[in-house]
Amino acid sequence: MDVIGEAAAQLSRRIEGGGTPEADWLGWPGLAAARRLSLNEWLPQGVRLVVVAPHPDDEVLACGGLLASHTARGGACLVVAVTDGEASHAGSSTLTPADLARTRRVESSEGLQTLGLRRGDIARFGLPDGRVERNLSKLVSGLHLVLQPTDVVVSTWRLDGHPDHEATGRAVATVCARTGCRFMEAPVWMWHxxxxxxxxxxxxxxxxxxxxxxxxxxxxxxxxxxxxQLAPRDGIEAWPVLGPTILDRVARRTEFFFA
Ligand SMILES: [Zn+2]
Incomplete structure (x- = not known):
């Protein structure tokens, strides 16, 4: 618990409303004061960067810039897609979960190619969206099969606020502790x-x-x-999953990790 902070575990961490405006974060001196590491300090030349994403798009939100920077110098990357994100439009009369899973697999592949990854650089675990916690042992055993001790691993923070993000972060922390991989925890919903x-x-x-x-x-x-994730959800909500405050954050010039 020391890595993630006992005090933070007491927070309500509810994801609701429009979220903390990006201007509030940019105006806070704590962000500017956070220590910066160079690409070589985060990822020594020659190591593989593995990103474990609870949902398609989390790899971009968490560390899309780090992935792009590593592939640009020929670095090896692997994205583990824990779920296919089929629950993002629950209740839709036009999109079934199976449609959505298919769509989001294509979207994530296209996005990863933009970041310089090759087709084979993604491992899809296909766990049920919204129920990662109940499938933790499957996630842990799957990670044991793909992770190598020299990997640097990024996943969502163990106290990020979304149940799938927290469960994924805990599973990754467990496997990294056993295998010796370096683990960087990315806050995604925390900023919200x-x-x-x-x-x-x-x-x-x-x-x-x-x-x-x-x-x-x-x-x-x-x-x-x-x-x-960027279009309004017909018949569910008038706003997209990725709303304006999230898009503002994607324009941020720095990616942050709890390390
Ligand atoms: Zn997510």
């Missing part, structure tokens, strides 16, 4: 529910990776491939 400077969050562990123009452009283009 948290307040800048909240003393209960482990800001002292937050470190950044600054994106160059090419990486930032690739990240934004990769997110654009996730069209199902």
């Amino acid at each position: 529910w948290a307040e800048p400077g909240d003393p209960r969050l482990p800001w002292h562990r937050l470190m950044g990776f600054d994106l160059d123009e090419t990486a930032l452009a690739a990240k934004r283009q990769a997110l654009a491939a996730h069209a199902s």
Whole structure:
């Protein structure tokens, strides 16, 4: 628990409303003060970057710029898609979960090609969206099959607020502790529910990776491939899954990790 912070575990972490505006984060000196590491410090030349994404698009939101920067210098990458994200339009009369899973697999593949990954650089586990916690042992055993001790692994923060994100983060932490992989936890939904400077969050562990123009452009283009998440959801909600505050965050010039 020390890595993620006992105090943060007491927070409600509810994901609701429009989320904390990006201007609030950018105006908070704590972000500018967070230590920056270079690409070589995050990922020594020659290591493989493995990103374990609970849902298609989380790999882009968490570290699309880091993926693009690593592939640009010939670095090996693997994205583990834990679920196909088939629950994002629950209740839709026009899109079945099977339609959505198919669509989102295509969207994630297109997005990853934009980031420089090859077709074979993705492992799809196909666990049920919204029920990762109940399938934790399957996730842990699947990760044991793909992770190598020298990998650097990124996944969602263990206290990110979304149940699938938290369960995935815990599974990855467990397997990394056993295999010796370095684990970087990316906050994704935390930026939505948290307040800048909240003393209960482990800001002292937050470190950044600054994106160059090419990486930032690739990240934004990769997110654009996730069209199902960017359009209003017919008959469900008038707003998309990825709303304006999230799109503002994707334009951020730094990606942050609890390390
Ligand atoms: Zn997600």
